[in-house]
Every structure is written in C-alpha cells, then in structure tokens.
Amino acid sequence: MANESPxxxxxxxxxxxxxxxxxxAGxxxxxxxxxxxxxxxxxFGVSQGTVRKAIDEMAAENLLVRRQGKGTFVATHSDPRAFFRFLRLIPLAGGIEQANSIPLECGRAKAGQExxxxLGL
Structure with missing residues (x-):
C-alpha cells in the first residue's frame, strides 16, 4: 500500500x-x-508578510512589477524576450539565438457586424 500523505x-x-x-481570470x-x-x-485572511513573500516571488518571475511609492502592477510583456518566459531554447552548439516571427498570411476582409x-465603421 502506497503512503498517501497530502x-x-x-x-x-x-x-x-x-x-x-x-x-x-482578468x-x-x-x-x-x-x-x-x-x-x-x-x-485572503493572512499576514502582510505572507502576501509580500508571494508578491516578491511573482516580481522575481516578472509577472508583477513593483514601483516605489506607486504600488505593484501587472507586468506588460512587450519585450520580445517575453516569448521565452516559460520556455528556454538553447541550440546544441550553445549561445543565444534571437526569436523571429514570420507572417503566414496577409490579406484584407470586410469587417463583420461586431x-x-x-471600430465605429
């Protein structure tokens, strides 16, 4: 019988x-x-220290940004390096490669009703 502890x-x-x-959830x-x-x-019914530690960890993971005297904000990831936030790709030869994106299709279409x-068209 396996030991089943939480x-x-x-x-x-x-x-x-x-x-x-x-x-x-947005x-x-x-x-x-x-x-x-x-x-x-x-x-959450916990101490501020507990919340602070959770926020510190999220800030270290670039999910939140602390601004002195302003508060804590949800990070925006407009930096191309954000694509690799959870995935690290390293070539076999080593080194760092720049991420690229290539459009697969470009066209024009009439806007639907919504x-x-x-857009106020």
Missing part, C-alpha cells in the same frame, strides 16, 4: 496561486495596479 505547500505559495488565478489587466498588500492580506460596431 503534499505540503507553504502559505505564501498558496497565496501566489490565488493571485495567479485572479490574473488569469481581474487585473497588464499595466494595472493590483490591490495593496494590506488589502490582499485582508482578502467588428464594425466596435
């Missing part, structure tokens, strides 16, 4: 997971400020 996850990692879920958009550590601590409404 996997332990530190509280700050659980809070990090909850913040990630909120980001994925609660905060890239460039927007997230609630303060105090507000998040109250929301697109026309949104």
């Amino acid at each position: 996997t332990f996850s530190p509280l700050y990692r659980q809070i990090k997971g909850l913040i990630l879920q909120a980001l994925e 609660e905060w958009r890239p460039g927007e400020a997230i609630p303060s550590e105090t507000e998040l601590a109250a929301r 697109a026309s409404r949104i």
Whole structure:
C-alpha cells in the first residue's frame, strides 16, 4: 500500500496561486495596479508578510512589477524576450539565438457586424 500523505505547500505559495488565478481570470489587466498588500492580506485572511513573500516571488518571475511609492502592477510583456518566459531554447552548439516571427498570411476582409460596431465603421 502506497503512503498517501497530502503534499505540503507553504502559505505564501498558496497565496501566489490565488493571485495567479485572479490574473488569469482578468481581474487585473497588464499595466494595472493590483490591490495593496494590506488589502490582499485582508482578502485572503493572512499576514502582510505572507502576501509580500508571494508578491516578491511573482516580481522575481516578472509577472508583477513593483514601483516605489506607486504600488505593484501587472507586468506588460512587450519585450520580445517575453516569448521565452516559460520556455528556454538553447541550440546544441550553445549561445543565444534571437526569436523571429514570420507572417503566414496577409490579406484584407470586410469587417463583420461586431467588428464594425466596435471600430465605429
């Protein structure tokens, strides 16, 4: 019989997971400020230190950006290196290669009803 014990996850990692879920759900958009550590601590029922540790880890992973005196913001990834945020490709010969994107198709089409409404056409 296998030993079936629950996997332990530190509280700050659980809070990090909850913040990630909120980001994925679109609660905060890239460039927007997230609630303060105090507000998040109250929301999740944990200490500010626990929230701070979760946010520090997310900032180290470039998911959030801290701005002194301004707050913490959802990172925007307009940098081409962001394509490799979760994937590292290294050629067999070593070194670093620049990422490229090649358009597969280019054309014109009449805007549909919804697109026309949104664009004001």
